[in-house]
Amino acid sequence: xxxxxxxxxxxxxxxxxxxxxxxxxxxxxxxxxxxxxxxxxxxxxxxxxxxxxxxxxxxxxxxxxxxxxxxxxxxxxxxxxxxxxxxxxxxxxxxxxxxxxxxxxxx
Amino acid sequence: xxxxxxxxxxxxxxxxxxxxxxxxxxxxxxxxxxxxxxxxxxxxxxxxxxxxxxxxxxxxxxxxxxxxxxxxxxxxxxxxxxxxxxxxxxxxxxxxxxxxxxxxxxxxxxxxxxxxxxxxxxxxxxxxxxxxxxxxxxxxxxxxxxxxxxxxxxxxxxxxxxxxxxxxxxxxxxxxxxxxxxxxxxxxxxxxxxxxxxxxxxxxxxxxxxxxxxxxxxxxxxxxxxxxxxxxxxxxxxxx
Numbered sequence: 001x002x003x004x005x006x007x008x009x010x011x012x013x014x015x016x017x018x019x020x021x022x023x024x025x026x027x028x029x030x031x032x033x034x035x036x037x038x039x040x041x042x043x044x045x046x047x048x049x050x051x052x053x054x055x056x057x058x059x060x061x062x063x064x065x066x067x068x069x070x071x072x073x074x075x076x077x078x079x080x081x082x083x084x085x086x087x088x089x090x091x092x093x094x095x096x097x098x099x100x101x102x103x104x105x106x107x
Numbered sequence: 108x109x110x111x112x113x114x115x116x117x118x119x120x121x122x123x124x125x126x127x128x129x130x131x132x133x134x135x136x137x138x139x140x141x142x143x144x145x146x147x148x149x150x151x152x153x154x155x156x157x158x159x160x161x162x163x164x165x166x167x168x169x170x171x172x173x174x175x176x177x178x179x180x181x182x183x184x185x186x187x188x189x190x191x192x193x194x195x196x197x198x199x200x201x202x203x204x205x206x207x208x209x210x211x212x213x214x215x216x217x218x219x220x221x222x223x224x225x226x227x228x229x230x231x232x233x234x235x236x237x238x239x240x241x242x243x244x245x246x247x248x249x250x251x252x253x254x255x256x257x258x259x260x261x262x263x264x265x266x267x268x269x270x271x272x273x274x275x276x277x278x279x280x281x282x283x284x285x286x287x288x289x290x291x292x293x294x295x296x297x298x299x300x301x302x303x304x305x306x307x308x309x310x311x312x313x314x315x316x317x318x319x320x321x322x323x324x325x326x327x328x329x330x331x332x333x334x335x336x337x338x339x340x341x342x343x344x345x346x347x
Contacts, residue, residue, distance in 0.1 A: 001146075001147055001149070001152075003149055003152050006156075006173075008179065009169075009173075009179045009182050010152065010155055010156045012179060012182075013156070013160045013169060013186045014159040015183075016183055016186050016187035016190060017165065017190045017193075018216070020190050020191055020193045020197065021190075021196075021219040022197070022212070022213060023194075023197070024195075024197035024198035024201055025197040025198075025204060025215065025219070026212050028201035039330075039331050040328065040330070041194065042330075043326065043327040043329075043330030043331060044192055044323060045196075045285075046299045046326070046330075047298050047301075047302040047324075047325075047326030047327045048192050048319065049221075049285050049286040049289065050299040050300070050326070051302040051322040051326065052306075052319055053279055053283060053303065054302075054303035054304075055306060055307040056279065056306075056319075057279035059310075064310060072276060075276055075279075075280070076280075079280035079284065080283050083280075083286075083287035087284075088127075088284070089127060089131065089225065089226075089281055089285065090130050092281065092283060093280045093284065096277055096279070096283065100277075101269055101270060104273070105269065
């Protein structure tokens with residue numbers, strides 16, 4: 001892909017990534033958000049993460065494959081189990097990755 | 108006034124808390140580097156994206172969109188929507204940075220990611236973290252993300268495909284871990300389940316990341332609705 005075009009796109013990504021991180025931290029010490037908005041925002045992380053996992057993690061060759069023949073189904077189940085039990089991000093990532101690796105060798 | 112030994116304690120704690128992030132970011136940065144190179148993005152732009160964007164999920168998605176022939180507007184728009192959640196994280200952090208020097212805030216904000224936020228947010232209420240802690244944590248994470256990218260972009264061809272897709276999967280395992288940390292009550296559980304179902308349904312007829320964005324907006328709105336209509340009135344009105 002053309003480097004100049006990519007650099008242009010990445011600078012656009014920089015702007016839309018950096019300002020959402022910066023502006024609340026810099027400004028919110030003075031301004032107070034309406035309660036409805038803060039409540040709505042408090043549900044947004046769970047909603048976004050969940051919507052990213054399903055169906056993203058279970059997509060194979062452009063289609064959702066939620067059946068046991070897909071190693072990602074097992075890896076995701078183990079990831080959730082380990083996450084609930086341990087509440088440890090790194091352990092969850094390692095276990096999910098290991099099950100994915102073993103699953104791909106088996107299926 | 109804060110003493111020098113305080114500074115040392117804060118910075119050391121920031122480095123120590125960064126360890127699990129380093130373990131996660133180096134393979135994840137490498138997975139991104141591999142994916143980008145395989146999507147025929149050259150070495151320099153691959154590393155440049157990690158240097159200027161520093162946002163795991165949106166970098167993976169941007170590579171996917173670019174490989175599918177997406178235009179600049181679509182990639183930047185998807186990135187904006189994916190990273191709007193950082194508004195919340197940045198907002199949650201803001202009360203703990205009242206006393207931080209104002210010139211430090213742009214540098215702290217640069218390193219606000221899902222992982223640095225998840226790990227650090229427990230430190231600030233107890234006074235165990237401040238802007239010096241945040242800078243040590245955030246920039247260690249940043250260096251490991253960029254280092255991982257360089258490793259992946261250079262050595263990508265040497266990594267077996269099964270290991271590579273396991274490394275990529277660990278991104279989803281990380282999301283699973285983060286969503287579990289987010290689900291603190293039945294309303295959040297309902298929001299997570301509804302967003303997953305919505306996103307999966309929308310996936311069959313929507314392009315790119317629109318299923319995620321629309322499902323997440325609907326999911327968060329469901330959470331707000333549940334809280335407004337099902338919570339006891341005393342609890343709903345205790346804020347302002």
